[in-house]
Every structure is written in C-alpha cells, then in structure tokens.
Amino acid sequence: MKLLEGKTAIVTGAARGIGKEIALxxxxxxxxxxxxxxxxxxxxxxxEEEIAAYGVKCKGYASNAADFAATEKTVEEIKADFGSIDILVNNAGITKDGLMLRMTEQQWDAVIAVNLKSAFNYIHAVLPIMMRQKSGSIINMASVVGVHGNAGQSNYAASKAGLIALAKSIAQEVGSRGIRANAIAPGFIETAMTEALPAEVRKEWCQKIPLRRGGKVEDIANVATFLASDMSGYVTGQVIQVDGGMNM
Incomplete structure (x- = not known):
C-alpha cells in the first residue's frame, strides 16, 4: 500500500518549484x-495534468493565500470537492530582499503577509476539519535562515522563524486531537532561482556544506512525505533541517 493512499493534501504555492515537487x-x-x-x-x-497522471484526483485553485477571506472560501471549496483534508503544506512564499536600512515597509509587509500570514490563514481554515476527523498533518515550509538569520533578508528570515514557532505552537494546541504540526527548513536547494546565481557564488555556497553540494527539490519532497505519512506518527513540533549539514 502506498504511504498516502486515499488521503487529501492542500499544498499552497504549488504550481511550480518545491511545492510542485511535493505535490507530485x-x-x-x-x-x-x-x-x-x-x-x-x-x-x-x-x-494539474502531471499530478493527475498518477491516477489521483487533482485540482488547482486560484487563490491569494495572504487573503484571510479568500483562504476560507478556497478551503470550503476544497472540502466540498474532496470530502476531507488530511494534510496541509504551507509552501506559499516570496522574497523581497534588502538591507534593513533600505528596506521599505511594503517589502516587509508583503513578505510577512505571503510567507507567514498565509500559514495562519490556512491553518485557521483547516483545523476545524482536522479536529472533526481527529487526525491531520500540518507542514510549514520554513528555511535555515529562519534558524540562524541572514543579512539582507530580515523580512524573509523573520517570516520563516515565525513559521517554525507557529508549527511548534499548533503542535502543542492540537496534539491531543491527533493533529501533528512540523516545519521543514531547506538549505541551499537547486531550483531555477539558485541556478540564476553566478557560478562562483554557487561554488562558494557548496564549499560551506559538509555534503559539498546543493540539495535537490526531491530531498525536500521526501521529508515532506515522511511528515505527511503515518511513518512520522510520533513526530510533532519539530523543525527538520534539510541542508546537507550546513547549519549544524
């Protein structure tokens, strides 16, 4: 039997990148x-077509994850379409980097809204469903910069640190209802965004990583699958760093 047979997952921001890989x-x-x-x-x-090719039900929803009312409506539609919601992956995220002295209020607010408030919106919407089911797995996609910070990314780092604390808090609130909440903190992952970096910058990054390479999106998807499945039934309130040992 497959690990997630018959379950339904919401993955936000999953039309491309890490979110898409997790969905696949x-x-x-x-x-x-x-x-x-x-x-x-x-x-x-x-x-949508690539996911459905696995023989499962799939539907994409156009929705602004940072909008509370829109999220409530989207979750209602998903519940009506799928019948249950067993897994939530809060993956939606953006970056608007800049040093604090030059960072605008708009840059700060946009990143906090999309990266952190969106997770609040979706957790708030799915919890009543999961509580009635007496089961569920919530996974927040954080980052290693949410653990140790990063110059020029104070807004992004703050949002990712918030996702970690949010997962830990939710784990304490609803663990007695059979609901687990964890966070994944990716390190230097090879995506279209990192491929655009100069070769010397990528090489310098890899030299700081004990495994001497960037991670693959599959590495993140594998951990997300573990956390979504019954294999991690006794794992909650944790942040798993998938970073090749970069941030020990």
Whole structure:
C-alpha cells in the first residue's frame, strides 16, 4: 500500500518549484492533491495534468493565500470537492530582499503577509476539519535562515522563524486531537532561482556544506512525505533541517 493512499493534501504555492515537487511526490504515494497559486495559468494547468497522471484526483485553485477571506472560501471549496483534508503544506512564499536600512515597509509587509500570514490563514481554515476527523498533518515550509538569520533578508528570515514557532505552537494546541504540526527548513536547494546565481557564488555556497553540494527539490519532497505519512506518527513540533549539514 502506498504511504498516502486515499488521503487529501492542500499544498499552497504549488504550481511550480518545491511545492510542485511535493505535490507530485504525494500523488505518487496515492494522495489526492488540491494545490493553490495566485493564478492557475497554462503552467498551473500543466501541473494539474502531471499530478493527475498518477491516477489521483487533482485540482488547482486560484487563490491569494495572504487573503484571510479568500483562504476560507478556497478551503470550503476544497472540502466540498474532496470530502476531507488530511494534510496541509504551507509552501506559499516570496522574497523581497534588502538591507534593513533600505528596506521599505511594503517589502516587509508583503513578505510577512505571503510567507507567514498565509500559514495562519490556512491553518485557521483547516483545523476545524482536522479536529472533526481527529487526525491531520500540518507542514510549514520554513528555511535555515529562519534558524540562524541572514543579512539582507530580515523580512524573509523573520517570516520563516515565525513559521517554525507557529508549527511548534499548533503542535502543542492540537496534539491531543491527533493533529501533528512540523516545519521543514531547506538549505541551499537547486531550483531555477539558485541556478540564476553566478557560478562562483554557487561554488562558494557548496564549499560551506559538509555534503559539498546543493540539495535537490526531491530531498525536500521526501521529508515532506515522511511528515505527511503515518511513518512520522510520533513526530510533532519539530523543525527538520534539510541542508546537507550546513547549519549544524
């Protein structure tokens, strides 16, 4: 039997990147997928088709994760379409980097809203459903910079640190209802964004990593699958760093 057979997951910001990889991995393990993004364009439709090819139910929802009312409406639609919500992956995120002295209020507010408030919105919306089911797994996609900070990314680091504390707090609040909450803190992961960096910058990053390489999106998806499955049934309130040992 597949690890997530018959379960339903919401993965936010999953039309591309790490979110998409997690959704595909979940689908390969028998999980039905509801994914969200700001718009479901041709790229989103392609993602929908790729996920559905695993023989699971899949639907993409155009929704602003940072909007509380829109999130409530989207979750209601997902519950009506799928019947249950067993897994929530809060993956939606943006960056607007800059040194604190030059950072604008808009840069700060935008990152906090999309990265952190969106997780509050979705957790708030799915908890009543999971509590009635007496089960559920919530996974917040954090970052190693949420653990140790990073110059020029105070807004991003603060949002990711918030996701870690949020997962730990939710784990304490609803553990007695059979609901688990954890965070994943990726390190230097090879994505389209990191591929755009100069070769010397990427090489310098890898030299700081004990495994001497960047991570793959599959590395994140594998840990997300573990946390979503019954294999991690006694794991809650944890932050798992997937960083090749970069931040020991």
């Amino acid at each position: 991995k979940y689908a390969s393990e028998g999980c039905n997928i509801a994914f969200t993004d700001l718009v479901i364009d041709e790229n989103g439709k392609k993602t």
